[in-house]
Amino acid sequence: MTTAPAPALSVLDLVPVRTGQTSSQAVAASLALAARADELGLRRYWFAEHHNMPAVASTTPPVLTAAAAARTRRIRVGSGGVMLPNHSPLVVAEQFAALEALAPGRIDLGIGRAPGSDPVITQLLRMSGTTSDVERFPDHVRDITRLASPAGATVQFTSGGTYDVHATPAATGSPEVWLLGSSDYSAQLAASFGLPYVFANHFSGEGLERALGLYRSQYRPSEAHPEPRTFLTVNAIAAPTADEAEARALPQLRSMARLRTNQPMRPLETVEEAQAAPLDGMAQTIVDGMRAKWFVGTAADVAAQLRAFAARWQVDEVMLSPIAGSYENEPLDAAPGRVQTLELLVTELG
Incomplete structure (x- = not known):
């Protein structure tokens, strides 16, 4: 029987915060994980954007990307993703153009349109007028790709004049832009723009087949990406x-x-805290449903699942969210379970 080829591995990091851990310690643990991923030869390392969550310290992907770029040599680093309605397109373009100058050829700009938080925090993030207009998301994506390019963008005034705008004065390259999503919308937008696309399967997995089908069937080749890439x-x-x-x-x-x-x-609870507190019936049902979609087990078991998963969906790369919790006696400024996950899978997949 032929073994399915091993997919390349990447990492999505939410910078988890556990009981007794400070933000500084959580960030230190994630940056150490990024450095280890680089040493292990993983393809890319992305930071998510979430706000006002006690268990998540990845509020600012550009800052974390810069820190990870400074601690790595080869791996691509970036956002998974920047929630664009929270930010000015020009600011995002400037941030990632600066990152591209810091680590040429290694920067990914993953862009999403979800808020990344609750309604109160969303309002606080979106106090910048039309920037927060979700309906203008396609225009803002287009703006960023132009602003961050070496050619920049040109503003056309209704009076007939023009004004040139560059995210950085003398770019020699651009961050690679990816559209992210968990619905048909982003899949179809990425296809129409000729951009790479990532379905956020780690959320729930619902709608995966339809989203990939739409992206691949409706893809319009672009100069940078003549074929769909996901x-x-x-x-x-x-x-x-x-x-x-x-x-x-x-x-x-x-x-x-x-x-x-x-x-x-x-x-996040420690493993001991989680084991000591039983769940009620509804919570246990939710846990059982999520667990059925996660890849959890020995290295051999998880590697086999990853091979089959990649072959089933015809992708050559799988981005892991290594969500291993910590035991009470493990260092607060490290994430041994997450490091162990990467090391075991790289060894097993060869």
């Missing part, structure tokens, strides 16, 4: 034993159950 995200934990992997999955599973049942959010 990969998928998954939640994954690998450990020496299946029991350890399941134990390390509990903190994140329980945190997601709290989110989906509108319970007060808190930092």
Whole structure:
């Protein structure tokens, strides 16, 4: 029997914060993970954008990307993604043009249109007038790609004059722009723009087949991307034993159950805290449903799932959200379970 080819691996990091951990320690743990991913030969490392969440410290992808770029040599780094309605297109273009100057040829700009937080925080983020108009998302994506390019963009005035705008004065390259989403909308927009696209499969996995079908069937070739280009995200934990992997999955599973049942959010529990507190029936049902879609187990088991998953959806890359929780006795400025996941899978996949 022929073995499916091994997909390239990448990382999506939300910079998780656990009980007793400071933001500084959480960021240190993630930057150490980025450095290890670089050493292991992973393809890219992206930071998400979420706001006002006790268990998530990835509020500013450009800042974290800069820090990761300074600590790595080869791996591509970037956002997964910048939630564009929260920001001015020119500011985003300037930030990522500066990152491209810092790490030429290694910067990815993943762009999404979700808020990344609750309605109150969304209002605080979107106090900049028309910038926050979600209906203008396609125009803002187009603006960013032009502003961050070496050629820049030209503003056309109704009076007939023009004004040249550059995100950086003398660019020699551009960040690679990806559209992100978990619905048909972003898939179709990416196809119409001829841009790479990532379906956020780690959210729930619902709608994956339709979104990929729309993207691939409606794709309009662009000069930079003559063929459709995509990969998928998954939640994954690998450990020496299946029991350890399941134990390390509990903190994140329980945190997601709290989110989906509108319970007060808190930092991620340690494994011991998660094991000591039983869930009610509804929360347990949610946990069981999510767990069925996660890749959790020994390195051999998870690697086999990744091979089959990549082959099923015809992608050559899978982006892992390594959501392994921590035990109480593990260092606060490190993430041994997440590092272990990457190391075991790279070894197993060869």
